[in-house]
Amino acid sequence: MSDVEPTPPVRTRTNEADVSTTPPFDCEFCERRFAHEEWLVLHRGLEHGDRLSEAEYERFQETYEDEEEELNLFRLKALALLVFVYFGFLITYAFVA
Numbered sequence: 172m173s174d175v176e177p178t179p180p181v182r183t184r185t186n187e188a189d190v191s192t193t194p195p196f197d198c199e200f201c202e203r204r205f206a207h208e209e210w211l212v213l214h215r216g217l218e219h220g221d222r223l224s225e226a227e228y229e230r231f232q233e234t235y236e237d238e239e240e241e242l243n244l245f246r247l248k249a250l251a252l253l254v255f256v257y258f259g260f261l262i263t264y265a266f267v268a
Contacts, residue, residue, distance in 0.1 A: 196208050198211060198215060198219070200215070200218075200222060201218070209237075212230055212231055212234045213235060213238065215231065216231025216232070216234070216235065
């Protein structure tokens with residue numbers, strides 16, 4: 172027996188609860204795997220749209236529109252941040268110079 176304690180396991184920065192409870196989603200047409208169901212729906216609509224049923228294609232369209240809204244919101248936030256930083260530097264330069 173030694174007095175040395177074993178080192179604790181190394182934890183990663185990923186959320187282990189999300190990783191362990193989320194099963195991978197497989198595309199039945201090309202066998203690609205996706206971590207999120209929405210990604211699978213988008214892939215199937217973009218790559219295999221001609222093979223989908225009417226209900227599956229409608230779900231793709233809804234998911235695509237939701238994704239488009241999220242991207243537009245991200246773009247607006249990024250633009251607002253860029254404008255804020257630009258004018259922040261401009262005002263700082265005006266007071267310093």
